Amino acid sequence: MPDLLPSLSGSVTTIALRDAREQLRDRFLLWATLALIAAAAVSLVTGAIALHGDAATYAAARAQLLALGKGASAIAAPEFYPLKLMRGMIEQIEIMGAVIALVAGYRAAAAERGRQTLALILTRPMPHWAYTLAKIIGGMGLAAVSLAVVFLATAILLPIVSGIGLTMGDALRLVLTWAAGVLYLTALFTLGFGLSLWAKSPASGLIYAFALWILVVLVAPQIGDTMDPDNQVAGGVFAQLSIPKAEQDRIKAGFAGYETFRNGIEVASVTKHFERFTFAVLGIKDTYTGAPLAKVMAEKQGDLLFLFLFSLGLGGLALLRPINPDRLTKES
Amino acid sequence: MTPARLIARQSLSGLTRDRSVLILIAFFAAMVLVTAWLGWSATNTVDAIYVDAATYLAASGQPVPPNPVSQSAPLAVLRNLGVYISLIGAFGSIVIGQLLIETDRRAGTLPLIGARPFERSDLALGKMRAMVTATGAMMAVAAVISVAMLFTIPSLVVRPGDLLRLALFLVAGWAYITIFGFVALGAAARMPATASGLIAATVVWLVVTFVLPELTANVHPTAAINPVSTLATTPDSVFFHLMSRVLGPLSLAEGFAWASGDLLSFLPDGLAPRGPVPPAVALPVALILAGLFAAHSSAKLDLNAGGPDA
Numbered sequence: 001m002p003d004l005l006p007s008l009s010g011s012v013t014t015i016a017l018r019d020a021r022e023q024l025r026d027r028f029l030l031w032a033t034l035a036l037i038a039a040a041a042v043s044l045v046t047g048a049i050a051l052h053g054d055a056a057t058y059a060a061a062r063a064q065l066l067a068l069g070k071g072a073s074a075i076a077a078p079e080f081y082p083l084k085l086m087r088g089m090i091e092q093i094e095i096m097g098a099v100i101a102l103v104a105g106y107r108a109a110a111a112e113r114g115r116q117t118l119a120l121i122l123t124r125p126m127p128h129w130a131y132t133l134a135k136i137i138g139g140m141g142l143a144a145v146s147l148a149v150v151f152l153a154t155a156i157l158l159p160i161v162s163g164i165g166l167t168m169g170d171a172l173r174l175v176l177t178w179a180a181g182v183l184y185l186t187a188l189f190t191l192g193f194g195l196s197l198w199a200k201s202p203a204s205g206l207i208y209a210f211a212l213w214i215l216v217v218l219v220a221p222q223i224g225d226t227m228d229p230d231n232q233v234a235g236g237v238f239a240q241l242s243i244p245k246a247e248q249d250r251i252k253a254g255f256a257g258y259e260t261f262r263n264g265i266e267v268a269s270v271t272k273h274f275e276r277f278t279f280a281v282l283g284i285k286d287t288y289t290g291a292p293l294a295k296v297m298a299e300k301q302g303d304l305l306f307l308f309l310f311s312l313g314l315g316g317l318a319l320l321r322p323i324n325p326d327r328l329t330k331e332s
Numbered sequence: 333m334t335p336a337r338l339i340a341r342q343s344l345s346g347l348t349r350d351r352s353v354l355i356l357i358a359f360f361a362a363m364v365l366v367t368a369w370l371g372w373s374a375t376n377t378v379d380a381i382y383v384d385a386a387t388y389l390a391a392s393g394q395p396v397p398p399n400p401v402s403q404s405a406p407l408a409v410l411r412n413l414g415v416y417i418s419l420i421g422a423f424g425s426i427v428i429g430q431l432l433i434e435t436d437r438r439a440g441t442l443p444l445i446g447a448r449p450f451e452r453s454d455l456a457l458g459k460m461r462a463m464v465t466a467t468g469a470m471m472a473v474a475a476v477i478s479v480a481m482l483f484t485i486p487s488l489v490v491r492p493g494d495l496l497r498l499a500l501f502l503v504a505g506w507a508y509i510t511i512f513g514f515v516a517l518g519a520a521a522r523m524p525a526t527a528s529g530l531i532a533a534t535v536v537w538l539v540v541t542f543v544l545p546e547l548t549a550n551v552h553p554t555a556a557i558n559p560v561s562t563l564a565t566t567p568d569s570v571f572f573h574l575m576s577r578v579l580g581p582l583s584l585a586e587g588f589a590w591a592s593g594d595l596l597s598f599l600p601d602g603l604a605p606r607g608p609v610p611p612a613v614a615l616p617v618a619l620i621l622a623g624l625f626a627a628h629s630s631a632k633l634d635l636n637a638g639g640p641d642a
Binding site for chain 1: 351352355356359363366370373374377378380381382384385388389394397400412415416419420423427430434438526527530531534535538542543546547550552553554557558559560561567568569571572
């Protein structure tokens with residue numbers, strides 16, 4: 001028994017490293033990272049351009065008011081927090097990053113089944129769960145490296161497009177967001193890998209994984225978002241009716257049941273927890289803009305915990321489910 | 333029976349035996365059912381909020397604006413249908429396009445088809461015929477459920493003109509999802525590796541749905557799948573006006589969302605489509621181009637590449 005653990009950890013490391021080498025050799029990691037960087041860059045640049053447009057409009061309106069001898073306090077100045085520009089980028093990780101993770105999971109399973117090497121590996125004296133663990137660790141490494149490059153590129157691009165340098169506090173927030181992103185993508189990698197390993201054919205597994213992706217990543221949050229009364233009217237129902245904030249809260253209190261149901265649909269999706277945590281940490285959500293990190297972490301630990309438990313649960317399921325010997329080849 | 337028709341029939345019978353296709357169509361049908369309830373529920377809530385707000389405004393002596401939902405047309409309760417067509421419908425179509433080639437390739441029947449006295453154009457036409465029939469069946473399911481829901485919801489007065497608009501919307505939806513099905517069919521024909529066609533077409537769909545709207549109008553990915561939020565005006569900047577003009581005709585998801593808003597009567601007043609080409613032109617042109625890609629790729633399909641042991 002004492003000799004078993006080092007031997008197992010050696011096997012797990014060997015398989016994980018071999019996977020990483022394979023992903024590097026066929027340039028999947030390179031293309032996946034480039035695609036995410038391109039999507040992130042598009043989001044950052046378009047967000048910055050839109051913000052500059054808002055700032056120019058504000059400056060012109062302010063100048064006009066001052067020229068008329070009126071005070072400029074009547075119009076709200078646009079907020080200028082560089083991390084807020086990452087909204088589109090986080091959403092791209094939620095959606096495109098998730099697809100890349102599913103495809104990476106599919107490839108990790110399909111490669112073994114296609115080359116018939118899965119049966120060969122399982123003849124070695126190692127438990128099935130150790131093989132699955134190695135694959136998940138490989139996927140996690142892939143997500144960590146890919147997202148690290150994306151966040152590094154973002155950290156370089158943000159000061160350029162926003163004109164404001166990042167502080168150490170901002171860097172810490174980026175690191176926390178990266179860690180949450182790695183957890184999220186690892187969960188989706190595990191989903192893609194598990195389904196492609198267990199399905200009759202890996203391609204069927206990928207189709208099921210994509211269908212689940214549509215349900216969990218797109219449809220569940222979309223239903224919650226669509227049911228939000230403020231999203232039913234262009235510009236927001238309360239803004240259109242010119243209702244002050246205190247009165248908005250009173251009216252909303254009358255729809256607590258509806259709101260609980262709407263929120264329940266949203267929080268059934270792991271994507272929404274990832275979004276709520278990262279939007280709070282980065283200050284994208286207005287109520288957390290400029291808030292101390294300790295306060296954000298205290299209030300959003302539930303979302304982080306859900307993300308962690310979801311990943312752990314999915315990983316546990318993958319580890320515990322035995323590999324069916326009839327599904328060791330590409331076509332069964 | 334013509335060879336193209338025979339191939340189409342054989343392909344469709346293969347599709348009906350595939351569990352993943354049946355699950356996707358059932359999922360699509362379920363979401364069409366949910367659509368009408370979502371629209372009805374959200375509209376009722378906004379209406380109730382308006383009553384509360386109007387009471388407050390009247391009590392505080394302020395003018396009461398008109399109810400934002402009082403002018404909405406009955407078809408507006410189906411506003412989420414466009415989103416589910418562009419998500420689940422388009423993905424289902426991509427899976428069908430991939431399977432139309434992949435099923436024969438993995439079963440090893442492509443070389444056998446090649447040994448029959450068929451022209452390559454018959455193969456291409458047969459596969460494309462199967463594609464348009466399958467996507468047509470999906471939209472027929474959506475049509476039956478939508479009409480049933482419209483007549484089930486109380487207090488909704490549906491006129492013949494509304495049904496005509498709904499029919500036009502479903503035709504636009506059919507064109508939209510078939511575009512991606514043709515892309516998947518063509519990509520699967522060109523790329524023999526398993527699931528390559530599926531992945532390539534999914535990448536095209538992701539770019540069209542989530543990247544182009546950011547470039548043309550700074551519409552973030554989650555806003556892009558909200559039927560109201562996606563109908564945003566182009567931000568007033570040189571960059572976005574230029575990108576709208578250049579990329580607007582390619583931004584098919586935005587074109588379809590605009591057409592949905594127009595046909596289902598929830599388009600904000602005065603909102604113009606992105607770019608100089610209206611969706612009524614851009615969607616058919618894209619369908620023709622995608623069809624040409626699928627036809628050319630299927631006609632050039634290597635019947636011996638791939639196979640069960642590849």
